[in-house]
Amino acid sequence: xxxxxxxxxxxxxxxxxxxxxxxxxxxxxxxxxxxxxxxxxxxxxxxxxxxxxxxxxxxxxxxxxxxxxxxxxxxxxxxxxxxxxxxxxxxxxxxxxxxxxxxxxxxxxxxxxxxxxxxxxxxxxxxxxxxxxxxxxxxxxxxxxxxxxxxxxxxxxxxxxxxxxxxxxxxxxxxxxxxxxxxxxxxxxxxxxxxxxxxxxxxxxxxxxxxxxxxxxxxxxxxxxxxxxxxxxxxxxxxxxxxxxxxxxxxxxxxxxxxxxxxxxxxxxxxxxxxxxxxxxxxxxxxxxxxxxxxxx
Amino acid sequence: xxxxxxxxxxxxxxxxxxxxxxxxxxxxxxxxxxxxxxxxxxxxxxxxxxxxxxxxxxxxxxxxxxxxxxxxxxxxxxxxxxxxxxxxxxxxxxxxxxxxxxxxxxxxxxxxxxxxxxxxxxxxxxxxxxxxxxxxxxxxxxxxxxxxxxxxxxxxxxxxxxxxxxxxxxxxxxxxxxxxxxxxxxxxxxxxxxxxxxxxxxxxxxxxxxxxxxxxxxxxxxxxxxxxxxxxxxxxxxxxxxxxxxxxxxxxxxxxxxxxxxxxxxxxxxxxxxxxxxxxxxxxxxxxxxxxxxxxx
Numbered sequence: 001x002x003x004x005x006x007x008x009x010x011x012x013x014x015x016x017x018x019x020x021x022x023x024x025x026x027x028x029x030x031x032x033x034x035x036x037x038x039x040x041x042x043x044x045x046x047x048x049x050x051x052x053x054x055x056x057x058x059x060x061x062x063x064x065x066x067x068x069x070x071x072x073x074x075x076x077x078x079x080x081x082x083x084x085x086x087x088x089x090x091x092x093x094x095x096x097x098x099x100x101x102x103x104x105x106x107x108x109x110x111x112x113x114x115x116x117x118x119x120x121x122x123x124x125x126x127x128x129x130x131x132x133x134x135x136x137x138x139x140x141x142x143x144x145x146x147x148x149x150x151x152x153x154x155x156x157x158x159x160x161x162x163x164x165x166x167x168x169x170x171x172x173x174x175x176x177x178x179x180x181x182x183x184x185x186x187x188x189x190x191x192x193x194x195x196x197x198x199x200x201x202x203x204x205x206x207x208x209x210x211x212x213x214x215x216x217x218x219x220x221x222x223x224x225x226x227x228x229x230x231x232x233x234x235x236x237x238x239x240x241x242x243x244x245x246x247x248x249x250x251x252x253x254x255x256x257x258x259x260x261x262x263x264x265x266x267x268x269x270x271x272x273x274x275x276x277x278x279x280x281x282x283x284x285x286x287x288x289x290x291x292x293x294x295x296x297x
Numbered sequence: 298x299x300x301x302x303x304x305x306x307x308x309x310x311x312x313x314x315x316x317x318x319x320x321x322x323x324x325x326x327x328x329x330x331x332x333x334x335x336x337x338x339x340x341x342x343x344x345x346x347x348x349x350x351x352x353x354x355x356x357x358x359x360x361x362x363x364x365x366x367x368x369x370x371x372x373x374x375x376x377x378x379x380x381x382x383x384x385x386x387x388x389x390x391x392x393x394x395x396x397x398x399x400x401x402x403x404x405x406x407x408x409x410x411x412x413x414x415x416x417x418x419x420x421x422x423x424x425x426x427x428x429x430x431x432x433x434x435x436x437x438x439x440x441x442x443x444x445x446x447x448x449x450x451x452x453x454x455x456x457x458x459x460x461x462x463x464x465x466x467x468x469x470x471x472x473x474x475x476x477x478x479x480x481x482x483x484x485x486x487x488x489x490x491x492x493x494x495x496x497x498x499x500x501x502x503x504x505x506x507x508x509x510x511x512x513x514x515x516x517x518x519x520x521x522x523x524x525x526x527x528x529x530x531x532x533x534x535x536x537x538x539x540x541x542x543x544x545x546x547x548x549x550x551x552x553x554x555x556x557x558x559x560x561x562x563x564x565x566x567x568x569x570x571x572x573x574x575x576x577x578x579x580x581x582x583x584x585x586x587x588x589x590x591x592x593x594x
Contacts, residue, residue, distance in 0.1 A: 098491060121505045133505040156504030160497045168493040169501050172484035176507040179480025179553070186476065186551040187469035190540065193547045194395060196465040200457045204466050207453030208418045208430040210473040212509030243487065250490045251589040253581075254483040255560075256476070256553045263552075284550075292548040 005053035009036035013063035028053040051083035067096040098167035105163035119170035137166035174239040180214040185281040218278035230276035237264035302350035302357040306333035310360035325350040348380035364393040395464035402460035416467035434463035471536040477511040482578040515575035527573035534561035
């Protein structure tokens with residue numbers, strides 16, 4: 001049994017922590033709220049700060065919203081770094097900036113700790129069911145050390161490369177998912193506007209090179225106009241912002257990523273930020289309705 | 298056994314005609330060239346014009362490069378229309394403009410014939426192996442009449458809707474394939490530039506929502522830098538032009554289709570038109586190399 005400090009008990013973190021407790025591990029929790037108070041009943045221990053949670057823990061898992069949150073929890077006042085035991089392993093499972101991740105890993109190592117970046121995909125359903133995909137950056141030795149914990153949380157677990165490589169893979173994942181949703185949306189919008197049943201088009205295309213899990217799952221959502229998340233546009237927008245920032249740092253021009261991020265900005269402005277990312281279809285549809293109206297005046 | 302006029306014996310048409318002959322059908326061929334002369338040895342009959350090929354044929358199949366070719370073969374001097382028997386079925390398996398298709402179907406019906414648009418995907422390999430996907434627009438009765446022939450040529454055969462719907466589905470297919478290739482290219486380029494092994498990223502992502510046949514097949518080609526076609530960029534560019542034209546006619550704004558068509562234009566200018574469409578990666582890579590060089594001056 002491993003002593004684990006788990007920081008970040010939101011939509012993803014809470015069910016992940018629960019799975020680790022139920023598997024018999026000792027969890028030290030910080031910032032327990034009403035929605036996560038059942039973790040205490042299950043045996044989790046509430047600690048007053050991230051530093052206190054980290055003290056004596058062999059592993060510290062973070063599951064936080066964004067890059068500044070991770071920096072604050074690691075290196076801020078009362079943060080993990082000030083309580084970290086020598087040789088302890090920090091596993092950041094948040095989706096954050098790959099470049100910042102390399103810096104965080106370096107600072108943790110300088111303090112005698114180890115670091116893995118291990119962002120996930122698979123959403124709340126994956127977190128509850130232990131079926132997350134986990135993309136890991138760091139040393140093989142630390143990956144092997146963490147693997148028994150990862151196997152409680154996920155199914156498709158891959159060591160991609162050095163620190164930061166997990167976050168790069170996650171960013172790559174979010175680019176492909178966003179651009180495939182956008183592509184499926186353009187195709188189904190064309191079919192709809194041409195008076196052709198989008199469900200027949202989807203069905204026919206699934207048998208060929210246009211096949212994707214996005215066409216299967218999100219294509220169906222677009223056809224059903226069923227946009228309850230799933231994964232909210234405002235969260236995907238955050239991830240695509242990470243992609244755009246990484247591209248900028250690497251002097252890369254990723255035109256369709258940039259254009260699709262802009263569409264997600266528009267989707268949020270239009271009040272669709274909390275809808276599933278497949279609702280990008282609505283932004284595309286609205287844009288064309290507007291253009292058609294202007295064209296007809 | 299059906300008397301079939303088959304017009305268009307190129308890379309796709311030639312093996313398709315051969316499959317029909319080997320299945321026992323009588324083929325009347327027009328414009329037999331050296332590359333298709335073996336069809337005569339197999340029992341195909343050479344005719345001096347499309348009109349003569351169509352005379353007495355129950356079914357006329359077209360497999361031609363583009364919209365003007367189909368118009369010329371159907372309605373030009375010595376064209377199919379001037380020889381078409383009453384009740385004969387014209388099946389256009391070319392990938393052409395959906396709006397023009399509706400007009401062609403109307404004109405054929407006015408002359409007492411029937412019409413199906415039935416574009417395919419699956420390329421030369423699918424044409425040879427009889428594993429094409431066939432997307433059909435037209436009346437159910439005519440679809441059922443053609444089905445025994447389609448089953449010699451393909452596996453995934455779908456009636457999508459009325460005339461034009463097959464071409465709309467094909468255009469939708471080509472949008473999704475192009476935009477997925479472009480998305481996979483942006484993601485793998487980011488990984489490569491960040492110093493993360495693209496093959497590890499591809500492998501990890503295949504288990505989640507980024508999965509697609511494009512990531513499987515074309516992702517591997519991009520990683521191997523193996524760009525022999527497959528499906529040539531210049532051909533996909535033609536199909537994406539059909540998409541752009543259809544969007545314009547429907548007053549639709551399809552931003553990533555437009556941007557990706559522009560990239561395909563650039564790819565052709567750069568001398569990559571005959572490479573596989575996954576070589577779009579090279580255009581993206583070249584663009585960023587250029588930007589980086591300008592940024593550093």
